[in-house]
Each structure stands twice: as structure tokens, then as C-alpha cells.
Amino acid sequence: MTPTRIILVALGIAALVAAPLGQGNYIVYTLTSWLLFSIAAMGLNLTLGYAGQVSLAQAAFMGIGAYVTALMTLAGLPWIAAALVSVAASFVVGLLLGYPALRVQHHFLAFVTLAFNILLFLVLRNEEEVTGGSFGLVGMPRPSVLGISTDSNLNFYYFALACFLFAAFVMWWILRSPWGRAFKALRENPIRAESLGLKIRRQTLLAFAIGSAFGGLAGALMPPLVQFIEPGSFALIHSLKLLLMVVVGGAGFFFGPMLGAALVILLPELLRFTEGYYLIIYALLVIVLMVFSPNGLIGLGQKIWLGFRPKQEERRDMKKGFQL
């Protein structure tokens, strides 16, 4: 990492630390939600943006994490134990779902994961004895860290921020390792990658399961934040929302999902003054962004940045073996 990047990251963390200071409960709650969804979107970005597989089940993995954590903490177990089990459960379910599902790819995989999300929603809604059904689960406690309670929204924000930074570090570590290079190779040219010794099925499965585990961690933070969970919070629409976060932010870029989550969560709040029109404006802004910058907000930023610098353009004319 270059010194400039280290300084920018340090400034970014400082901004995140300062962001909730002096803000009301609602803003702090919204910022915490953004941190949670950023973690889940980071996971989906690994699956979609780096490994090139479309998953429509990220909210389902959040649901697995949320319900496991809720049930364990309601049973008196500490949050950290519940979170570890949630992450492990999401990883294992990711492997179990991914193993047969990744035999198919692209839009077929999207349909398989979509079906899984619907199935999980139905299980959560119908297994009332365990999950509370449509009434959900309430009263999950917030954890204490080193004797400090996170009952206040501000303290919980900092707790969620620590989890977010940990998740971001893990993701950064994975992406800078040979695994990260292998994930990108899967996205760019899987046939060539396989000819170089990369076991594409195993690597794709890993990307899917690790992405799912990030969903599980985000889900584990939801019960203590909201202190109420119900199946509707993990329905298909939320997987689509997470997909939107990744695509709008910039799939395949490290900071893409964080920016995307900010736009998807914060923009509707900022547009509330437009009252009944805010959804229309929001939708139009997203459409315009996608038309002019398919690489999302990061792509837009790059376009602007490259306007001031000589650019390195990919030879798209040669993609299919075209010869000059």
C-alpha cells in the first residue's frame, strides 16, 4: 500500500470515528445500518465483483447470521460466541448451497440463489416455534466490550465500526493474497485460469462461501442493533438491495460496496424532503448513474480522475481475437 493510500485510509477511519459525534439517535442508527450493510455488500462484492458469480441470496445469509445470533444471545450466550457461530454457519451453508449451485453459472446461478432466499424466508416465517414466525424475535441484548456497555446507540456504532474495520481488513488481506488474484482470474478468464492450474470450482465455491460468511457477520450485528428481527428483513427484496449496493458502488472495487451502501441507505434519507417523489428521484438517479457509468460510483470517480491524467485504455478491439 502506498503512503498516499495509507494516509487516505487513516483519514477515512478518522471521518468514520467523528461521523456520529453530535448527531441524534436516528442519524447514529442510520450510520450503523450503513456499516452493517457495507459488511454484507463487501461479501457480495467478493462473489459478484471479484469472482464474477451472481448471487441473489446475500440477505438470506444475513438472515442465518441474525437468527443464529438472536437465538443464542436470547439463550444467554455471549454475542461474540453467537457471532462466531453465525459466521461459521453462513460459511457452511454457503458451501452446501454453492456446491450444487455452482455447477450452473451466471443467470442460472442467480435463479438458484433466488430460490434459496425465498425458501429461507418461508422457513423463517413458518417455523414459528423456533423463529417466532411473522412476529419475529425481540429483546436481544447488546454486548458489552471490556466492561463497556453498548446499550447507547453511540457506543453500539463504535462497536459496529470495529467489526466493520475488522471485516474490511480480512477482505483486504484475502484480495491482496494469491487467493484474490485467483478470484479476479475467475472473473476475467476462467478457461485460461483453469489451464494455469487453478481449480475453478473450488475457488468459486470459496468465494461464494466467504461472501456468505460476511453476510453472516452483518446479520449477527442486526439483532443487537434493531433488537427485533422478523423474516421480512431478509426477504428477496433485500438481496436485490444488496446487489444494487454492489453494482451502484462499483463491483470489483474494494470501496465500491461501501459507497454503494451509503447511496442506497443514505440517499433515500437525504431525499425525504421531496416527500412522495423521493423514490422516483432515487430511481432516476440510479438509472442515470448506471447508463453513464456501468462501473458505478468508483467508475465515475475514475472517469473524472482520468480526465486529468493520461489514461491506460484496455484494448477492447482485441477482446475476441480481433486482429489489426
Place this chain on the structure above:
Amino acid sequence: MNAHAPILSVTNISKQFGGIKAVNGVSFDVQRGEILGLIGPNGSGKSTLFNCILGQLRPTEGHCRIHGRSTDGVRPADLSLMGVGRTFQQLSVFPRMTVLDNVILAGQEHEGSMVSRLFGRPDAGLTAKAEQLIEFFRLSPYRDTEAGSLSYGQQKLVDAAMAFMAGPEIVLLDEPAGGVNLTMLAHLKDRLLTYNREHGTTFVVIEHNMEFVMSLCTRIIVLAQGEIIAQGSPDEIRSNPMVIDAYLGG
């Protein structure tokens, strides 16, 4: 392993697609260090034979062995781990990665375990080796350039560098000269010959560019309608009336 045993052995390979016999009873051996050219008109069965050798097509009859091990049904990743490198007819670099990352990627799966690749060095300890190969193909000025922004010929060189990164014993090159200009072609040929001389690596080359294949290969096999119609040194092939009639013309 017997040092004189052929590195690649193709025995009575036939491949039928419906009523069409794309390859019909082809047999040949390739010795270590040899540069074998496979030529023939379009539809002669070269690519089908290539895919049978690489385990991507299951022969209707016969078998291919590399190091004495059948390639039938072997996954491409496992072939690579068996010491088989290959290039593709079409451009096959990773366009959004730098040249250095492309070449490191080509070797990393051969280093350590999955766990060591996650917790070890980001470059899997391969930067120095990759830089040597990049230098060998005279791509050093483009080390940190995204491969997708290089010219066609340069991307072909990156592709070749990738094929050699894991130190394969045999490399199958699928039309390496296709679309490459004369200067770059001479450079590519020089690099392949030098690599063969220095490392004793075996090459099997499918190619339509006769000048390239005649000056590169030590032996040439000519296919027509799925069968071998001639084999021998470049000079023997050039003057073979059957080859002239079926392929070279003149």
C-alpha cells in the same frame, strides 16, 4: 521414469462427431526437447486432436499419454499441475491485471498449499521468477501495465510467458503466430527456440503460418481429413507431393 520414453504418446486416436470422423486412427510420439508442428488445412482435425491430447475431448478410440499417464478426462488444472503448459488461439491474458500479476498468477497454483497461499506472501514468492520471464520475453517496460492495454503481439508474448511460468515440461501452442506482425513473430520464434535450447522444454505447435512453423519445428506432422498424410523434417514436408497437393499448393 525412463529418460528415453516419449513425453507425449498418441495412440490410435479417433474422434467421431455424429457421422463425421474428425480424427481417424492417429498415432505419434513426441520426444523430450522436440518441437513438433501439427499442420493441415482447415477441418483436418488439428484442433480436435489438440483437445483430445489436452483431455478436453474424450476420444472415441485410442488414448493420449503424457509422462505415461492418460489425459482422458483429466481436468485442465490437473494437466497444468502435471507439467503441461498451453497457449490459446485467441488472446488469453487477464486484461485488468498487470503483466506481472498475469505471470505470477500462472505460477502461483504450483506453489505451496491453499492455506499457505492465503497466509503467505501476496506474490507467493514469485516476483523475481516472473520478472525474469518478463525480461526474457522483453516485456519489462510493461511490467506494471494492464495486460489488456498492450498490443496484440505483446499480449501473445504475455500469453507465452504465462505458459512457461510453472516450468512445464511440454507446452502446446495453439496458433501462436496468428495475427502477429513479422517483427513480433521473429521475436516470438527466437524466444521459443532459446527457451527450448536452454530448458529442453518440448513444444507441440499448431500453426498455419508455414514460414514460422518450418523455421521453428524439428519435425512436422501433416493432417488431412483426420488422418496423418505425412511426417518428417521441414525440408521433407516442403517437398512431399501429397502435402503440396493437400495443403501447401504450388
